[in-house]
Amino acid sequence: MVRMFKRSNGILYVEYMIGTKTVQKSTRLKDTKANRRLIEKEVIPTLERKIILGEVAGTKAKEFKYYAKIFLKDKEHIKTYNQLVSIVNVLNDRFGDIRINAINRAMIKEFVRDRLEINTPKTVNNYLTPLRGVFDNAIDAEAIKHNPCDKIKLPKHTKKSVEPFSSQQVDIILSKTFGWLQTFLAISFYTGMRTGEVLALMHSDIDLKNRVIRVRRSINKGKITTPKTDSSIRDVPIFDGLIKYLPKPSNSLWLFSKEDGKPYAAFSGSKQKEWRDLLKDCKIDYRKVYATRHTFIVSMLKNSDLSILEVAQLVGHTSTQMIIQNYGKFIKGEHLKINRKIKLFTDNSTDSMSQSAL
Template structure:
């Protein structure tokens, strides 16, 4: 089964594993003593491992791809159906750039944690966790294909918030008025839709004229644009009808007069590929007005917060307008912005009003 042959002055062993012929150098010179040593000590052990299948298993494992890019491709293939595929693709590219020279079976938990700690210096803990999860997904794919036995990215603990959070403090009434007065053309109309509906940037860009019913005073939100692709909104609850409030009407009518297939059309025709173009105008406007910078998404937070403070509708109604799953989601996200509103209530309220008490008593009576 195992034979000895000579190449130059060195001894080699020849044998077959998984139907493939193997030739391995022993590193020994061709002498009678070395040949005897191989026959009596090395070859018996090698034949035992061949017969038991241990050598075949080792050979099989050696043939399994170890490059992280191999499993990154498989991971992406499994995510092609997701709306977030483009975002995942960018994250995978960053992961590959970090670990491209390291085989998956050489990646350790310490390496993963050090990488994550480095990310925390420039991005938020939430985003860092997303990157760790993407790496974990790739390595889990490698585990499924038996390239590794244990996923080193599983259970990595990260510290709390170490990066500054984005300022999304709602704009004041005065700031909203100043922003709308200072913007012009389609951009002012866009901002009016944003401030008076609380719709997300991609949802606004995906509105078509036929989605607007001025007679019923309703806008139908059923699409979203992200990275140039028209998809459905963020969640099932995000498909909704939004009431057109009085202050929005003139802006909406003005935009409808210049609309094409889309309410907000790119200068080159068709829809915008995403909010990047809007962000360019937004950043310039914030700088020109000297208003403390908040990102474009803050228009949504501003609408929700001011509607909560107005008391004109229930939290559940507001959740339905902005496409949240339930009222709890609204309160968890925005209650911090309406502190001390309870102190503004009328002091004339009497919870034990005699008329109210008598009415209840009569009902029970």
């Protein structure tokens, strides 16, 4: 009547029938010999007696939005919570009022196909991951036995290459704008700071005496947070070309602030339109404003004496891997600029090692 089994999470479960419905419940015990004996000798006999007496009822599945609410409650601590709320709202629009046990793989696949009409596979996966998490909560509550999102395959995502701006394009862009946007773009181009890091700058972060900008915070979806990683908390140098674009100190705490004195929540809305119109006016193909960061990194790799590790530290990367992977193709052929007059086989240490090896 009652059987015991183990799931992939290493926890022991019991399965039994209530009428025509199969019910699975977690014992919350790990799969050990001692726990198996305990379940066989105490849990199963007790459960079988309750089933016979009619004291056990099956778990009634609730609507999708109920489990989605639980999923969000468990994620309140993460930095991307607001973004996750937006995604779950989309999921609720599609599945919210449907009972969780009535949603099958065919419905999930249809949702995925619809999203792929407007989003890349990478973005669709951002919907599929929390969707899978909602169904996992339903499994934990024993409302369903299997996750309908399992083994849903997405097309391979080919990441679109972000083209950096040329030095001539940077000059044109900065010459054709003014005010806050000119300051924002100049800092972005000359420091490689992330968009959220630039928006979160305070006047006190700009140290002209020591010629550095202190990166101590970021803004993500209107929320002021620490930068992306520990290595992102850094000081970046103020190059000569940037000085003329830096504003004078003002009464405002923030370098870029709204009329109410608060910082801008994101580079979006009217700001995004102003950026798009600027590129159109400059007759430059549209790129996301994040391309300013790519432009800085490529320029540093090509024109400075810094090593790849030093460039990575300058822009707040945790390692050189991201630099090599994302920007190596833009400096292809730089090795051919090497001085041809270098004498390779005249080093004394090399000669001595060669002689000793004979």
